[in-house]
Amino acid sequence: MMDQDFKMNGCCRGLCAKGCGRQDRQLNTYDYLADVPGNSEATDLVEVQFKNTRKGYYRNTNQLPLEKGDIVAVEASPGHDIGVVTLTGRLVPLQIKKANLKSDQDIKRIYRKAKPVDMEKYDEAKSKEHDTMIRSRQIAKKLGLEMKIGDVEYQGDGNKAIFYYIADGRVDFRQLIKVLAETFKVRIEMKQIGARQEAGRIGGIGPCGRELCCATWMKNFVSVSTSAARYQDISLNPQKLAGQCAKLKCCMNYEVDAYVEAGKRLPSREISLLTQAGEYYFFKADILSGMVTYSTDKNLAANLVTIHAKRAFAVISMNRKGEKPETLSEGNGNVPSKTIDLVEQESLTRFDKRKKKNRNRKDGNKRNSLPENIKVDHVQNEKSAEMNKPLVGNSEESASSDNRNMREYRKRNRPAQKENRESAENRKPKRNRDNRNRNQASDVKNGGGETEAKKNNEKNA
Secondary structure (H helix, E strand, C coil): CHHHHCCCCHHHCCCCCCCCCCCCCCCCCCCCCCCCCCCCCCCCEEEEECCCCCEEEEECCCCCCCCCCCEEEEECCCCEEEEEEEEECCHHHHHHHHCCCCCHHHCEEEEEECCHHHHHHHHHHHCCHHHHHHHHHHHHHHCCCCCEEEEEEECCCCCEEEEEEECCCCCCCHHHHHHHHHHHCCEEEEEECCHHHHHHHHCCECCCCCECHHHHCCCCCCCCCCHHHHHCCCCCCHHHHECCCCCECHHHHCCHHHHHHHHCCCCCCCCCEECCCCEEEEEEEECCCCEEEEECCCCCCCCCEEEEHHHHHHHHHHHHCCCCCCCCCCHHHCCCCCCCCHHHHCCCCCCCCCCCCCCCCCCCCCCCCCCHHHHHHHHHHHHHHHHCCCCCCCHHHHHHHHHHHHHHHHHHCCCCCHHHHHHHHHHHHHHHHHHHHHHHHHHHHHHHHHHHHHHHHHHHC
16 A cells, blocks of 8 residues: 555656646646546636737637647637637636636637638738837837837737837827728737836746746736845845846845844844943844844944844843843854865865876976075086096096096986086086097107117117
């Protein structure tokens, strides 16, 4: 029995697939009773949606098997209109009550499901809407009317056109209706809408990243005042408080009641707190968390102290008795310790590969290297000392000793500059050449001595 209760109904996991329907229009209503047996037969009322956010309620007098997404032809004055079924069953009377339709005379009937002939007329009428809107704006401008025609909607049979306009005040458009009727050869209906209704008809994405509420589910618009922003301690910045309709955002009314109830649990802003250290004035408050911040200056943020509302009420009661606490942050009303965030404990770059230090860099190891001025003098002194060394032995021994000395010199002074290294290498063959010349000169002298000794021996013989 328990397994049956928790069993998922297919891939939809218990959700009603019929409630979503075959349409993605604005002001979509999810019918969560669509899969209940006998739901569609409970009432003959049907909700039909037309262009953008215009909806109407009709009776299914012919008992047509209608589902969400069906295209139907409904009664209009005059002729008929084409719309899409968006809701059937028990939820339709609730929507009618929400729309404030009190009389049954406003509810007309559904003729039939749309035929191909009806769809041809419908497509032909819809193709004229944009050109009609541009032309009507030009006509209104010529007549000098202070109004903006935001949208034009043709009836399904093409015999009537509804012009939606925005105006700050009353507009006498009697002459405009005559000119429009003569120009477009249709019956004209003018309907004034507000900025919020226009934004709902156009649609868009709000600053929250979701579709506009006026385009998804809102039908009745409640006036929004700046007092809603004051209750929530929102800065009165018109650029941030205004929506795409250039009016105050409707979502400011969503949480006003919660902020008003939470604000009643905070002390009055006019009451100052007295302590032995001085007097503290109200500075700001975090309404939802119940934390209040006080300052020692009325107009500036000086020596700010944040305490809980309970602690503030305790200090106020002490002041009324003539007592003054040592500090505001005494007792259990201290600022609660911050919660530990496990994500903040680790660095976000802990998985990145660390770059290895280049030990063979040109500038050498700075810890073991001497300053530049001392380093150059040290190298020059060593070079001069090597140049002044006496030359001993033959040329091969001197060359090998020079090479050995150079290797030891490079090991000791690896971070030396390239210029000093190159100069040392350039001087090395000169020294070898000089040694070779000196050795040759000594050999010549020795050879000359031997010839003279031979001559003397011959004379003596």
